[in-house]
Amino acid sequence: MATEKDLMNAVRDSLEADGQLGRIKAEMRTEVMKLLEGGGKHKKSNRLSPPHDVLVLNELIREYLDWIGYKYTSTVLIAECELSKQPMERTFLAQDLGVKETDKSKSLPLLFSLIETFKNLKNNQI
Known part of the structure; x- marks a missing residue:
């Protein structure tokens, strides 16, 4: 038994x-x-609305967490940062950041595009 x-x-x-x-x-x-x-x-919440850049950064982190499959971490982030249940449109984020999307970049989080941009800037300065 x-x-x-x-x-x-x-x-x-x-x-x-x-x-x-x-x-x-x-x-x-x-x-x-x-x-x-x-x-x-x-x-x-009595918390003030975060500045636009903080909101964009939180959305970039959310997009990355969702992409990599960290759904539970994403859920906690959404609650703690008081993000909208619906994420910001990717096209809006890309335009706001000045990121030019390619077929390759569209399959990756925008954070990857930002890292790639900084790598290219660094390589072009050498």
Whole structure:
């Protein structure tokens, strides 16, 4: 006969196997952060809107996290930075940053394009 501990271990193993345990932990961290900050569902944050550059940077980080598959980290970032559930349009971000997209760059996060631009600038200065 299975013990309560065996049942708990089986449930945990099952949740880990299908990736649900990570999602649940990320959601719990997000809710704990909201509670600690006093930002429950009925209370809006008193935090000032971040400057445009901070918002763009947060969106670039979100795009990278989503691209690499760090969905739980992305969920916590969205909650902590109070980002919109819908990400900024990539074309808007690219235009705002002055990034010229290519077929290759469109398959990668914009952060890669920025790194590539700085590498090219550095190589051209030598």
